[in-house]
Amino acid sequence: MTFAFAFALGAAFVAILVLARSRLAGFAAQRPQDYAAGPALDPTRHLAGPLVMEGMLYGPTGRVVSRFVALAQGTWQGDRGTLTEEFTYDSGARQSRAWSLTLGPDGTLTGTAPDILGTATGRVTGSALMLRYRIRLEPQAGGHVLSVTDWMYLLDNGTLMNRSEFRKFGIKVAELVATIRPAADSAAARMAAE
Numbered sequence: 001m002t003f004a005f006a007f008a009l010g011a012a013f014v015a016i017l018v019l020a021r022s023r024l025a026g027f028a029a030q031r032p033q034d035y036a037a038g039p040a041l042d043p044t045r046h047l048a049g050p051l052v053m054e055g056m057l058y059g060p061t062g063r064v065v066s067r068f069v070a071l072a073q074g075t076w077q078g079d080r081g082t083l084t085e086e087f088t089y090d091s092g093a094r095q096s097r098a099w100s101l102t103l104g105p106d107g108t109l110t111g112t113a114p115d116i117l118g119t120a121t122g123r124v125t126g127s128a129l130m131l132r133y134r135i136r137l138e139p140q141a142g143g144h145v146l147s148v149t150d151w152m153y154l155l156d157n158g159t160l161m162n163r164s165e166f167r168k169f170g171i172k173v174a175e176l177v178a179t180i181r182p183a184a185d186s187a188a189a190r191m192a193a194e
Contacts (some may be wrong), residue, residue: 027165030130030151032107038127041154043103047083047180048074055162055178065174066090071183079103095138117145127154135166144168152180 053070070087083099101111103124109131111120120133129152137144146166153161159181166174 032123032125032128032130035128036126039154039156041124041127041129043109043124043129044076044081046154046158046160048076050183051180052183053178053180055176058175060173128152146173
């Protein structure tokens, strides 16, 4: 066996192990049915009314690259809803997004927004909500198109924990971790409004 062949075989084996780990044990390995137990997440209730979101964006090295507070308003009429979000970043930059959401009787969730390419698709099962979509970043952020997987997990107190991965060409380039909770009496909501 030549050195080049042995090296190529070893590299292929490592690549297969990395792929298997990400598919079987990493963030991408989660499935909605993994969260069938626990409190029942209902988007028409937990993504309704005035909400405050507080979070951080991590870059490809795992370091925090940005912090944000967002005020949101969710409105539902039956299985159709809108979720408007107003983000304020630690840099002073502001961003708005308006989601149009549809909840199916089987727990499917679809959504559209101006910076989303096509339709976001996902599912609500038990205490979790998963949504996948492609987003076009604003020009000042490079205008890149990224594939996003959002997971929201309902805590017993009604707070949602949001974790999202952003990928380009299959490589993770960013991660978001945030809380989403009712804005009533929130110090963060008051600060963001100022």
